[in-house]
Amino acid sequence: xxxxxxxxxxxxxxxxxxxxxxxxxxxxxxxxxxxxxxxxxxxxxxxxxxxxxxxxxxxxxxxxxxxxxxxxxxxxxxxxxxxxxxxxxxxxxxxxxxxxxxxxxxxxxxxxxxxxxxxxxxxxxxxxxxxxxxxxxxxxxxxxxxxx
Amino acid sequence: xxxxxxxxxxxxxxxxxxxxxxxxxxxxxxxxxxxxxxxxxxxxxxxxxxxxxxxxxxxxxxxxxxxxxxxxxxxxxxxxxxxxxxxxxxxxxxxxxxxxxxxxxxxxxxxxxxxxxxxxxxxxxxxxxxxxxxxxxxxxxxxxxxxx
DNA sequence: CATGACAGTCAAGTTCCTTGACCATATAGT
DNA sequence: ACTATATGGTCAAGGAACTTGACTGTCATG
Numbered sequence: 001x002x003x004x005x006x007x008x009x010x011x012x013x014x015x016x017x018x019x020x021x022x023x024x025x026x027x028x029x030x031x032x033x034x035x036x037x038x039x040x041x042x043x044x045x046x047x048x049x050x051x052x053x054x055x056x057x058x059x060x061x062x063x064x065x066x067x068x069x070x071x072x073x074x075x076x077x078x079x080x081x082x083x084x085x086x087x088x089x090x091x092x093x094x095x096x097x098x099x100x101x102x103x104x105x106x107x108x109x110x111x112x113x114x115x116x117x118x119x120x121x122x123x124x125x126x127x128x129x130x131x132x133x134x135x136x137x138x139x140x141x142x143x144x145x146x147x148x
Numbered sequence: 149x150x151x152x153x154x155x156x157x158x159x160x161x162x163x164x165x166x167x168x169x170x171x172x173x174x175x176x177x178x179x180x181x182x183x184x185x186x187x188x189x190x191x192x193x194x195x196x197x198x199x200x201x202x203x204x205x206x207x208x209x210x211x212x213x214x215x216x217x218x219x220x221x222x223x224x225x226x227x228x229x230x231x232x233x234x235x236x237x238x239x240x241x242x243x244x245x246x247x248x249x250x251x252x253x254x255x256x257x258x259x260x261x262x263x264x265x266x267x268x269x270x271x272x273x274x275x276x277x278x279x280x281x282x283x284x285x286x287x288x289x290x291x292x293x294x295x296x
Numbered sequence: 297c298a299t300g301a302c303a304g305t306c307a308a309g310t311t312c313c314t315t316g317a318c319c320a321t322a323t324a325g326t
Numbered sequence: 327a328c329t330a331t332a333t334g335g336t337c338a339a340g341g342a343a344c345t346t347g348a349c350t351g352t353c354a355t356g
Contacts, residue, residue, distance in 0.1 A: 001268070001276055003261040009276075010168045010260035012283035017165030019287065020158045039343090055303060067344055069304065091303040091352045112158035113151040119286040120149070127282050128149055128157070134279040135160035138267040144163065187312090203334060215313050217336065239321045239334040302353075310345070315338105322333070 020115055027111020033104050035078055042144050043071050044097070044105045047081060052095040060144060080104055168263055175259020181252050183226055191219050192245070192253045195229060200243040228252055 021038055028036060039061065046052050046060040058068035072095060075081040080101035086092040097105065120128060169186055176184060187209065194200050194208040206216035220243060223229040228249035234240040245253065268276060 001265075001273065003258070003265075005280060006261035006264035007257050009264045009267075009280050009283065010172075012280065012287050013161065013164045013168050015287040016161045016283055020161050024158075037343095053303070054305095063343095064345065065304070066306090066346085070343075073305095086303095089303080089353070093304075109155050110151070113154035116154035116157045117149075117151075119157075122285040123282055125149065127278065127285070130275065130278045131282040132153060132157050132160065134271055134275050134282075135157065135164055137270040137275070139160050139163045139167065142163075142166075144166065185312095201334070202336095211312095212314065213335070214315085214337090218312080221336095234334095237322070237334080241335075298356085300353105300355080303351085304349105305351105306347105306349080308345100308347085310343105312341105312343090314341070316340100318335105318337080320334085320336105322331100324329100324331080326327105326329085 020112060023115030024108055024111045027114060028104070028107055031107040033107055036104060039071055040075055041108050043075060044101065044108065045144070047095045047097055048105055053092050075101070168260060171263030172256055172259045175262060176255055179255040181255055184252060187219055188223055189256050191223060192249065192256065195243045195245055196253055201240050223249070
């Protein structure tokens with residue numbers, strides 16, 4: 001395939017991600033969550049996976065642990081997260097979602113799903129399945145948040 | 149398709165865009181361009197399209213014209229862009245790429261194409277074509293840069 | 297039990313973007 | 327032609343999010 005077409009794909013991926021991010025933010029705002037940013041969503045994603053610490057979150061987002069600590073503090077203060085002592089390590093604090101945190105996570109997931117569901121109008125079922133499979137094949141595990 | 153699969157697609161798009169952005173940044177650095185950020189790339193994209201002003205750039209990026217002005221100033225000072233008088237409007241300044249600006253644009257495009265080209269190892273030609281077609285179908289014109 | 301590694305926080309500084317004010321020029325209304 | 331309003335751009339100040347550096351407390355290794 002030509003460089004030009006590869007470049008097209010790159011730009012399309014960027015535009016698509018803009019739509020996803022904006023769709024999530026708009027959906028969250030519509031559901032009453034006005035005090036969370038996309039970075040916080042990535043914190044939620046890690047915390048929901050279980051056994052999360054500030055250092056885990058930092059690695060997951062690709063930021064310093066100080067920055068991660070600030071994001072967590074923001075979410076704790078607003079009632080989305082709790083910090084509990086780690087029975088196995090007194091230095092560490094285990095992060096967990098509160099009821100509100102779970103509600104926000106669900107809302108973000110619904111908003112994300114809605115955004116993609118809207119694409120079904122332009123895409124038949126086979127194409128949507130193909131899109132998912134293609135992305136799954138090329139995406140590698142790693143930092144979730146780009147450095148821009 | 150289920151909400152879960154839609155959510156998968158949303159997250160995959162985000163991860164793919166991270167790979168694209170990181171790939172471009174890394175490719176630019178490898179080619180000796182250390183003083184441009186992704187936002188500047190979006191400025192280049194608008195300027196290359198022709199007849200660009202600071203206000204155009206601001207609309208294109210979804211930021212204030214003050215922020216756009218600062219990005220442009222950054223690129224002018226480093227020799228990537230020139231500001232010329234607009235023969236049709238004395239208030240306005242027309243932005244244009246210098247030779248270095250064109251070189252940087254080409255480098256960014258090559259880096260983006262390379263990143264996507266690497267995906268060919270995990271994707272056959274039909275799947276790559278399908279990916280491009282699917283993205284093209286769902287992407288709508290609009291702001292290029294997400295608000296995160 | 298001493299030394300080094302690690303979890304987390306505090307403090308200060310930087311960067312990027314915002315709001316608000318302003319000037320110069322263009323456009324529309326009368 | 328003259329005033330009013332809108333627009334292009336910049337300057338200045340403030341804020342939000344991140345960084346680096348220093349520090350405390352705890353774990354792990356010899």
